[in-house]
Amino acid sequence: MTASPPSWHLGIDIGGTKVVLRAESADGRTEEHMFSWPHHEDGPDSDLALLSDGITTLAARTGDGFQAAGVAVPATVGPDEQVTSWPSRPSWTGLALGPALRALVPGAAVAWADDGDVAALAEAAAADCADLLYVGVGTGIGGGLVLGGRLCPGPGRGSFELGHLVVELGGPVCVCGRQGCLQAIASGPATLARAGELHGDPVTYEELREALRTARPWATAAIDDTCRALATAIMGVTELLHPSLAVIGGGFAAGIDNLVDRTATHLASLSRPGRPAPPVAPARLGGLSSLQGAVLLARAVTDGAVPLL
Structure with missing residues (x-):
């Protein structure tokens, strides 16, 4: 018997000091997880590890994977997917954001946008x-x-x-x-x-x-x-x-x-x-605009309304 595909959409709102994640299922269930995001001096690897842990924690609550993920990011990112500027986390400059985000949610369709955009x-x-x-x-x-x-x-x-x-x-x-x-x-x-x-x-x-x-x-x-x-x-x-x-x-x-x-x-x-x-x-x-927008971005990716990274 073939397993049905995941029905959850994941929104990730990356802020300067905290990250909020929200998962919404096709049948209306929701799960949220928030964690603080301290500054690290040793590059983006530590930040990405915390993001991965947060996604894993939320996935354990859903009991399923994610069909798609939308990510709200405050960094300036060029058309080549590289971070060109992020004053609060300068170590991210030059990071290939697309591959980094896809690695966080393997098997899911992924799109990102500026936090103001979402x-x-x-x-x-x-x-x-x-x-x-x-x-x-x-x-x-x-x-x-x-x-x-x-x-x-x-x-x-x-x-x-x-x-x-x-x-x-x-x-x-x-x-x-x-x-x-x-x-x-x-x-x-x-x-x-x-x-x-x-x-x-x-x-x-x-x-x-x-x-x-x-x-x-x-x-x-x-x-x-x-x-x-x-x-x-x-x-x-x-x-x-x-x-x-x-x-x-x-x-x-x-x-x-x-x-x-x-x-x-x-x-x-x-x-x-x-x-x-x-x-x-x-x-x-109010303060939920970017988080809700990240979930909508994930749904839009599923519907083919925005390109994938």
């Missing part, structure tokens, strides 16, 4: 919107675009690096080395640094939130610059690719009252005749 995939499904732009405002700026229900530009062609879209010529220096990237202006650390300069003293996240609640001018000005930069990036994408909806997520954005509304106001001012701004809404899935 977050967009999940948010598009949650909003029932086939053409959606996702903006994640946190330690950096993540982004992803879904067009016609599929990731753009799509696995294998590189990630949708919204954070490194230049929105201010001659602007602040970004960690990538350029000036005026969205991330250098609108990320959480960049916003806090600007708030501190305007205030005259360093500012914590909670201090900024409290100052916004009491309408302190320095706090309002700092956030206004962030929202203007976000709106500029969203409008730039809109001019070229016409998303129907823009959603803003990420940990920093989630705690700032009216950040979405402020961004929408700036976006409306950038509209031109015949090219209205898309509506802007908060992300629906």
Whole structure:
């Protein structure tokens, strides 16, 4: 008697300090596993060993293998599948990511995408919107675009690096080395640094939130610059690719009252005749966007909607 193929899809969300795995079966069962991911100085082998252990632990709970796996990665990866940059784990630079991931889940179809890309995939499904732009405002700026229900530009062609879209010529220096990237202006650390300069003293996240609640001018000005930069990036994408909806997520954005509304106001001012701004809404899935998106990526691989690595 021939055994039936595995019915589980695996999503892996690789973060800076932790990894979360979620398995979903065809009949609606779910299993999750999370583990911390400390930094290692001896190269990616130790990291990959921890990933392998985590997958093995989850597979033991499912009692079966995995039909497909989708992986959300924060690294910048070139079309040749090699990691070109990962500031928090520089030892991964040059690693052939495709073969490494396939080795972790032998026998399964595997696809990877930037964590912002898969977050967009999940948010598009949650909003029932086939053409959606996702903006994640946190330690950096993540982004992803879904067009016609599929990731753009799509696995294998590189990630949708919204954070490194230049929105201010001659602007602040970004960690990538350029000036005026969205991330250098609108990320959480960049916003806090600007708030501190305007205030005259360093500012914590909670201090900024409290100052916004009491309408302190320095706090309002700092956030206004962030929202203007976000709106500029969203409008730039809109001019070229016409998303129907823009959603803003990420940990920093989630705690700032009216950040979405402020961004929408700036976006409306950038509209031109015949090219209205898309509506802007908060992300629906919060911190689960990338994990849910990784599972959806695995399902899309099974359906042939994205290429394999």
